[in-house]
Amino acid sequence: xxxxxxxxxxxxxxxxxxxxxxxxxxxxxxxxxxxxxxxxxxxxxxxxxxxxxxxxxxxxxxxxxxxxxxxxxxxxxxxxxxxxxxxxxxxxxxxxxxxxxxxxxxxxxxxxxxxxxxxxxxxxxxxxxxxxxxxxxxxxxxxxxxxxxxxxxxxxxxxxxxxxxxxxxxxxxxxxxxxxxxxxxxxxx
Amino acid sequence: xxxxxxxxxxxxxxxxxxxxxxxxxxxxxxxxxxxxxxxxxxxxxxxxxxxxxxxxxxxxxxxxxxxxxxxxxxxxxxxxxxxxxxxxxxxxxxxxxxxxxxxxxxxxxxxxxxxxxxxxxxxxxxxxxxxxxxxxxxxxxxxxxxxxxxxxxxxxxxxxxxxxxxxxxxxxxxxxxxxxxxxxxxxxxxxxxxxxxxxxxxxxxxxxxxxxxxxxxxxxxxxxxxxxxxxxxxxxxxxxxxxxxxxxxxxxxxxxxxxxxxxxxxxxxxxxxxxxxxxxxxxxxxxxxxxxxxxxxxxxxxxxxxxxxxxxxxxxxxxxxxxxxxxxxxxxxxxxxxxxxxxxxxxxxxxxxxxxxxxxxxxxxxxxxxxxxxxxxxxxxxxxxxxxxxxxxxxxxxxxxxxxxxxxxxxxxxxxxxxxxxxxxxxxxxxxxxxxxxxxxxxxxxxxxxxxxxxxxxxxxxxxxxxxxxxxxxxxxxxxxxxxxxxxxxxxxxxxxxxxxxxxxxxxxxxxxxxxxxxxxxxxxxxxxxxxxxxxxxxxxxxxxxxxxxxxxxxxxxxx
Numbered sequence: 214x215x216x217x218x219x220x221x222x223x224x225x226x227x228x229x230x231x232x233x234x235x236x237x238x239x240x241x242x243x244x245x246x247x248x249x250x251x252x253x254x255x256x257x258x259x260x261x262x263x264x265x266x267x268x269x270x271x272x273x274x275x276x277x278x279x280x281x282x283x284x285x286x287x288x289x290x291x292x293x294x295x296x297x298x299x300x301x302x303x304x305x306x307x308x309x310x311x312x313x314x315x316x317x318x319x320x321x322x323x324x325x326x327x328x329x330x331x332x333x334x335x336x337x338x339x340x341x342x343x344x345x346x347x348x349x350x351x352x353x354x355x356x357x358x359x360x361x362x363x364x365x366x367x368x369x370x371x372x373x374x375x376x377x378x379x380x381x382x383x384x385x386x387x388x389x390x391x392x393x394x395x396x397x398x399x400x401x402x
Numbered sequence: 403x404x405x406x407x408x409x410x411x412x413x414x415x416x417x418x419x420x421x422x423x424x425x426x427x428x429x430x431x432x433x434x435x436x437x438x439x440x441x442x443x444x445x446x447x448x449x450x451x452x453x454x455x456x457x458x459x460x461x462x463x464x465x466x467x468x469x470x471x472x473x474x475x476x477x478x479x480x481x482x483x484x485x486x487x488x489x490x491x492x493x494x495x496x497x498x499x500x501x502x503x504x505x506x507x508x509x510x511x512x513x514x515x516x517x518x519x520x521x522x523x524x525x526x527x528x529x530x531x532x533x534x535x536x537x538x539x540x541x542x543x544x545x546x547x548x549x550x551x552x553x554x555x556x557x558x559x560x561x562x563x564x565x566x567x568x569x570x571x572x573x574x575x576x577x578x579x580x581x582x583x584x585x586x587x588x589x590x591x592x593x594x595x596x597x598x599x600x601x602x603x604x605x606x607x608x609x610x611x612x613x614x615x616x617x618x619x620x621x622x623x624x625x626x627x628x629x630x631x632x633x634x635x636x637x638x639x640x641x642x643x644x645x646x647x648x649x650x651x652x653x654x655x656x657x658x659x660x661x662x663x664x665x666x667x668x669x670x671x672x673x674x675x676x677x678x679x680x681x682x683x684x685x686x687x688x689x690x691x692x693x694x695x696x697x698x699x700x701x702x703x704x705x706x707x708x709x710x711x712x713x714x715x716x717x718x719x720x721x722x723x724x725x726x727x728x729x730x731x732x733x734x735x736x737x738x739x740x741x742x743x744x745x746x747x748x749x750x751x752x753x754x755x756x757x758x759x760x761x762x763x764x765x766x767x768x769x770x771x772x773x774x775x776x777x778x779x780x781x782x783x784x785x786x787x788x789x790x791x792x793x794x795x796x797x798x799x800x801x802x803x804x805x806x807x808x809x810x811x812x813x814x815x816x817x818x819x820x821x822x823x824x825x826x827x828x829x830x831x832x833x834x835x836x837x838x839x840x841x842x843x844x845x846x847x848x849x850x851x852x853x854x855x856x857x858x859x860x861x862x863x864x865x866x867x868x869x870x871x872x873x874x875x876x877x878x879x880x881x882x883x884x885x886x887x888x889x890x891x892x893x894x895x896x897x898x899x900x901x902x903x904x905x906x907x908x909x910x911x912x913x914x915x916x917x918x919x920x921x922x923x924x925x926x927x928x929x930x931x932x933x934x935x936x937x938x939x940x941x942x943x944x945x946x947x948x949x950x951x952x953x954x955x956x957x958x959x960x961x962x
Contacts, residue, residue, distance in 0.1 A: 250565055251547055262552040263566060266559065292564040393555070397467065398474055400556030 250289040252277055252298055255382050260289060264296045265389055265402050268316050271357025273333060273383040275314050281376040284310075300377060305346075306366035310377045318358035320351050328352065330383050333359070346371040350378060359383070428674055437674070438667030438774045446638045449631035456569070456624050463549045470549070477618035478556060484612045485557050492613070493560060499610035500561035507607070508575045515583035522650075526641050527586040529948065531579075534633045536951060538578045541628055542571045554615045561614025570617050570625030577604060577629030585637040589648045645715040658695045658711055660685060664773070668711070668780060671771040672699065676782060678707060678768075687791075687825070694840075698785065706785035708765060708837075710750070713778045717743050729938055732929025735843070735850055746840070747779040753817075753842035754783065760815035762808060764836050786837070789830035793903065797865030802874045804834035805862045809855045810878055818846035822857035823897040824864065849890050849925055855879065856891035857900060859915060864907055868914040885922040888915050892924065 251259040255276035265274045277298070280286070287299040287308060296314040301307045323336035333352035340347040345367045351360040359381065363374045390402055430436065463470045512531065519528035546566035553559055553567050565571060580600040588596040604626060611617045617625075647659055660668060665683055672678040679702050686698040686708075694716055697709035721739040728737045740746040747770050754767040765783035772779055792801070805827065812819060819826075820841035828835045843850065855875075863871045875884060891912065896904070904911055 251550070260550070260566075262550070266553050269559070290564070293559065293562050397471060398478075398555055400478065402552075402555060 250291060252286045252289050253296070254278075255384070260291055260296075261384075261389070262393070262402065263291050264314060265386060267291050267293065267296045268314055268357045269402075270316050271314070272355040272386050273352075273357065273359075274386060274389055275312065275352075275359040276382050276384055277312075278380045278382060280380055284377055302365075302369075302373065302377070304366070305369045305373050306364075309363065309365050309369075310374070311362045311364075312359065312381065313362070314357065314359050316357050318351050318353060318360055320353060320358075323349065323351055330381065333383055342371055344368065346374065348374065350374070352381075352383065354383070428677065430674070436667075436772055436775050437671040438664060438778065440774050440777055443634070443638045446631075446634040449627060449634055452627045453631040456627055460545050460549055470551070473620055474551075474555070474618065477620055478554065480619045481554065481557075481612050481615070484609070485615050487613065488560075496610040496613040497561050499607060500614045500616055503576060503607040503610070504562045504564070504572050507603075508572075508579050511576075511583050512579045515579070515586055519586045524586060524646075524648075526646065527637075530636055530641055531582040531586055532951070534578050534582050534636050535575065537636070538574050538629050538632050539571070541632070542569050542574050542625070545569055546571070551618075551621070554618055557615035559615045561611060561616040563616045567617055568621040568624050569628050570611070570621040572611070573604065573608065573617070573622050573625030574629040576607060577626045578633045579629075580604070581630050581633035582637065585633070585641070585648075587648065589650070590643055645713055658713055658715075658778075660695065660697060660711065664778075667773050668697070668699075668709075668771070671773050671780065672782070675771045676769045678705075678782070679703075680707075683709070697780070699782070706787055707768060708783045708785040709771075710781045710783075710838075710840075711773070711778065712743050712747050712781070714743055717746060720746065725937075725941070728934060729941060731927050732931060732934045735847055742776055743779055744776055747781050750781050750840040750842075753839035754781075756844065757812075757815075757817060757819075757836070757839055757842060760817065761811050762815070762817070762819075762836060763804075763834060764839055783837075786828050786830045786835055789828040789835060791824055792827040792829055792834070792861060792865060793824040795829050795865065797862055799870070799874060800832070801829065801834055802862050802866060802871055803878075805858050806875055806878050808834065808836055809858050812854060813851055816845050818843045818850045818854050820846070820850065820854065821897055822854055822861060823900040824861055824903055825899055827861060848886075849927075852883070852887045852890040852925070853895040855883070856887040856915070857896065859887065860891075860896070860900060860904060860911055863911045863915070864903055868909075868911050868918065872915060872918045881920050884918075885920040886925070888912070888919045889922040890925040890927075892927070895927070 250263075251257075253259050253261040253264045253274075253276045255278055259276075261274065261276055264276075265271070275296075280300070283303040285301050287301045288297075289299075290297045294315070298312040299308050300310040300312070302309040320336040320338075323338035326335045326337045328335035330352050333354040336351040336353065338349045338351075340349075346363060346365040346369065348363045348371075349360055350363070351358055361374070361378060361381070363371075365371070365373060386402065393400075393402060459469065459473075463473075512535070516528050516531060519525075519531065546568065549566075549568060551566050551568040553563055577600070580603065584593060584596040584600060608617075608622045608626075611622065612619065644658070644664070649659075658664065660683055668683050669680045672680045672683075678699065680699045681702050682700040683697055685695060687696050695711040697711060699707040699709050701707075717740055724737040724739045740749065751767055751770050754764050757764045758766060765786060768782040768784065770779055770781055792805075795801070797805075808819075819836065819839065820843055821838055826836060826838045828837055859868075859871050859875055872884070879887075
């Protein structure tokens with residue numbers, strides 16, 4: 214004989230179990246195990262220290278301020294050769310801006326422009342403005358360089374490069390070293 | 403043969419004959435281990451404890467800088483003497499080892515292991531290997547992005563690296579791949595050697611990474627802990643050696659090894675629980691059994707028993723089989739799977755009793771032996787001494803009548819055997835005996851009963867002729883019943899062993915029966931329901947999830 218109520222309780226439990234299992238499977242599908250390094254934000258530490266370690270010769274270390282609306286960080290890769298931050302835009306497209314930090318850059322095809330990030334020197338190389346904006350912007354300093362590669366979707370204004378470009382700042386290795394020595398360990402980065 | 407009454411299970415009121423004798427009562431006292439205790443694998447649990455330790459450490463580091471500073475200071479002290487060993491001739495070698503381990507070693511071990519696992523049809527192991535790597539990478543990424551540990555400070559880093567230092571992704575992957583490959587491919591007897599090789603490789607790579615100042619010592623220990631703990635725990639939990647042994651002797655996975663500890667446990671269980679003093683226990687008739695390990699049990703005084711050893715692997719087979727039937731045909735009948743090995747053996751033992759009580763010539767049930775609680779049980783019945791499979795004898799009218807009488811008896815009792823095939827029909831001294839009541843069902847559908855009749859007639863015809871069997875069947879069954887039997891019989895209704903025998907026979911036995919029986923439209927075996935649609939979608943979702951996880955993670959774990 215069935216005890217009143219037990220059937221529906223069992224049914225509820227079963228439905229709950231199925232719902233949880235569905236969520237778990239959905240989670241497994243949605244949960245990518247891509248290496249998700251935090252970007253080198255200026256306000257928080259993020260990956261700033263290993264970004265500095267990726268180009269030990271560089272006297273300046275790049276960092277990012279809060280991104281403009283519509284922009285998001287897609288991937289951050291940091292290794293013994295360089296650091297690469299790829300940014301997506303809801304207007305300019307996926308991978309519309311890529312920031313690279315390396316020990317040297319070839320600026321032979323670029324033209325010198327007044328730099329807003331001193332002591333770095335700025336060079337611009339605009340490949341095309343229409344139908345889609347494609348350009349490179351270099352900041353060269355002792356021991357290294359940081360450069361943007363812009364590749365926007367057709368019809369997106371080049372002013373988007375200014376908006377995202379303004380998020381970049383440079384921190385001197387000495388300042389970073391001083392900060393690490395004070396808050397963490399007195400060891401060379 | 404021990405009876406239930408002898409075993410003390412049935413004691414009438416006022417029966418005090420067993421008091422004080424200490425012979426009949428065989429209850430296992432609380433605290434006494436079962437014949438084969440389910441042992442927690444000490445290695446897996448040790449690594450799991452180490453992982454818990456690191457997890458707590460990471461939480462502490464996440465909440466406060468203090469432990470990170472102290473651990474890093476200690477790390478730098480430990481690694482400094484190793485970095486001081488740097489020489490011009492050693493540097494390139496250590497750099498090469500670091501680069502090789504970072505970029506090539508994982509795929510070089512993992513791909514052959516995966517291909518070999520698939521080659522040997524160890525799908526479970528292959529999936530576990532990828533799942534282990536996924537979990538290891540997910541955990542490494544999650545932790546690394548929280549504790550943000552830089553590469554060693556104060557040293558010139560001369561090797562390849564990527565991302566944060568702790569836990570080391572390279573070491574974690576390498577440990578997981580090596581342990582997973584060992585548990586997937588190396589038989590138990592050679593594990594010690596494989597483990598030693600894994601340890602040696604890990605030590606060489608670790609030394610090179612410390613030398614190159616790519617990692618701190620604790621990054622290496624943490625990475626190894628994550629990799630080994632996940633691999634061991636997942637493989638031990640989901641592909642235990644006792645259930646999925648790694649062998650290369652062509653043995654079916656359903657057949658368990660009854661040597662060693664399990665053999666001892668079976669003998670101990672038989673003695674303790676059924677008062678059977680077994681001196682020899684060995685597999686018998688493995689080729690006819692796919693869902694259990696059949697055993698021949700011989701006692702000191704020459705008595706023989708038949709045992710069927712069931713483990714969790716059989717429970718999974720039952721579940722997969724019923725799920726497959728539901729997906730392909732809908733709910734033809736009760737497709738509810740068993741939820742424990744205990745319930746599975748209880749059902750088989752009970753069905754043997756019910757069939758025996760109703761006059762079906764089954765092997766007499768003797769009892770159930772608990773080998774490992776909820777995991778392994780042995781169903782013991784009489785042994786058909788001198789019995790041979792029906793496929794090995796000539797089937798005459800007498801045997802045909804006995805076979806048809808079995809079906810008649812089942813129908814009268816409201817039962818279905820549901821697994822009538824040559825391997826389950828034995829002939830002993832000219833008498834037909836039915837074995838394996840595991841699929842038996844009470845009050846089955848008329849369709850199921852008709853299928854039993856068709857299958858019995860097909861088996862009988864294999865040893866005689868369809869005409870002969872049909873003529874004898876007409877004496878017991880109406881033309882309508884025979885027509886129904888062959889209208890119900892097709893594909894899924896035939897046990898695979900019977901299908902194989904029919905195929906080998908080559909006489910188109912089923913077609914001949916259909917020609918002889920009155921015409922009747924085939925009984926539809928497709929059942930559509932919301933449940934079937936939902937279940938199909940659910941299984942498809944899981945399959946997509948597994949494939950998606952498999953493919954997307956191949957790249958992340960360095961396999962693509």
